[in-house]
Amino acid sequence: MTCLPLFIVTVIVVYSINVAVGELQLRTDCSTDADCDAGLECSREKCLIPYDSDEPCKSGFDCVHGVWCSSPPGGPWGCRMDFRCKNGECDDPATECEDGICARKEGERCTGPCKQGLTCRHSTCRQP
Structure with missing residues (x-):
């Protein structure tokens, strides 16, 4: 386990x-x-x-x-x-630098902030 x-x-509770x-x-x-x-x-x-x-x-x-x-x-x-982009880049391929933050892409697990326009539902960044 x-x-x-x-x-x-x-993360979800703290963020909320x-x-x-x-x-x-x-x-x-x-x-x-x-x-x-x-x-x-x-x-x-x-x-x-x-x-x-x-x-x-x-x-x-x-x-x-x-x-x-x-x-x-x-x-x-x-x-x-810390979810900020370093030099405008993110190390994790599941993220994309957006507004200075390494945001999780659609379909990725919510282990950090989701990209703008997405919400965390069922532990995955999804369209609302």
């Missing part, structure tokens, strides 16, 4: 959660990193948590574009799942 089903469920930020003060008015509090990064005009930061996240909306909030079993939540 593999951990893949648990991973897929975790939209909770209040709580004590973390994320601002929506930045144009550069200098506009953000220490430890945050300006991403799409919002001060967000960068990849692999020690700052805890509550949802994927707390992380910079292309990074998901996740937690290892029993561990703390953090912006640890």
Whole structure:
């Protein structure tokens, strides 16, 4: 038995959660990193948590574009799942660089974000 089903469920749940930020003060008015509090990064005009930061996240909306909030079993939540394209390319042939993110193609398993216009149904990126 593999951990893949648990991973897929975790990714789907984490990606779907939209909770209040709580004590973390994320601002929506930045144009550069200098506009953000220490430890945050300006991403799409919002001060967000960068990849692999020690700052805890509550949802994927707390992380910079292309990074998901996740937690290892029993561990703390953090912006640890990086789906951003490296130099405009993706290593996995099941993905395509789209809007700076390595997005899963139609018919591929939802082990990351699906391409625009697709949704994750029955663990596969599909047309809605």
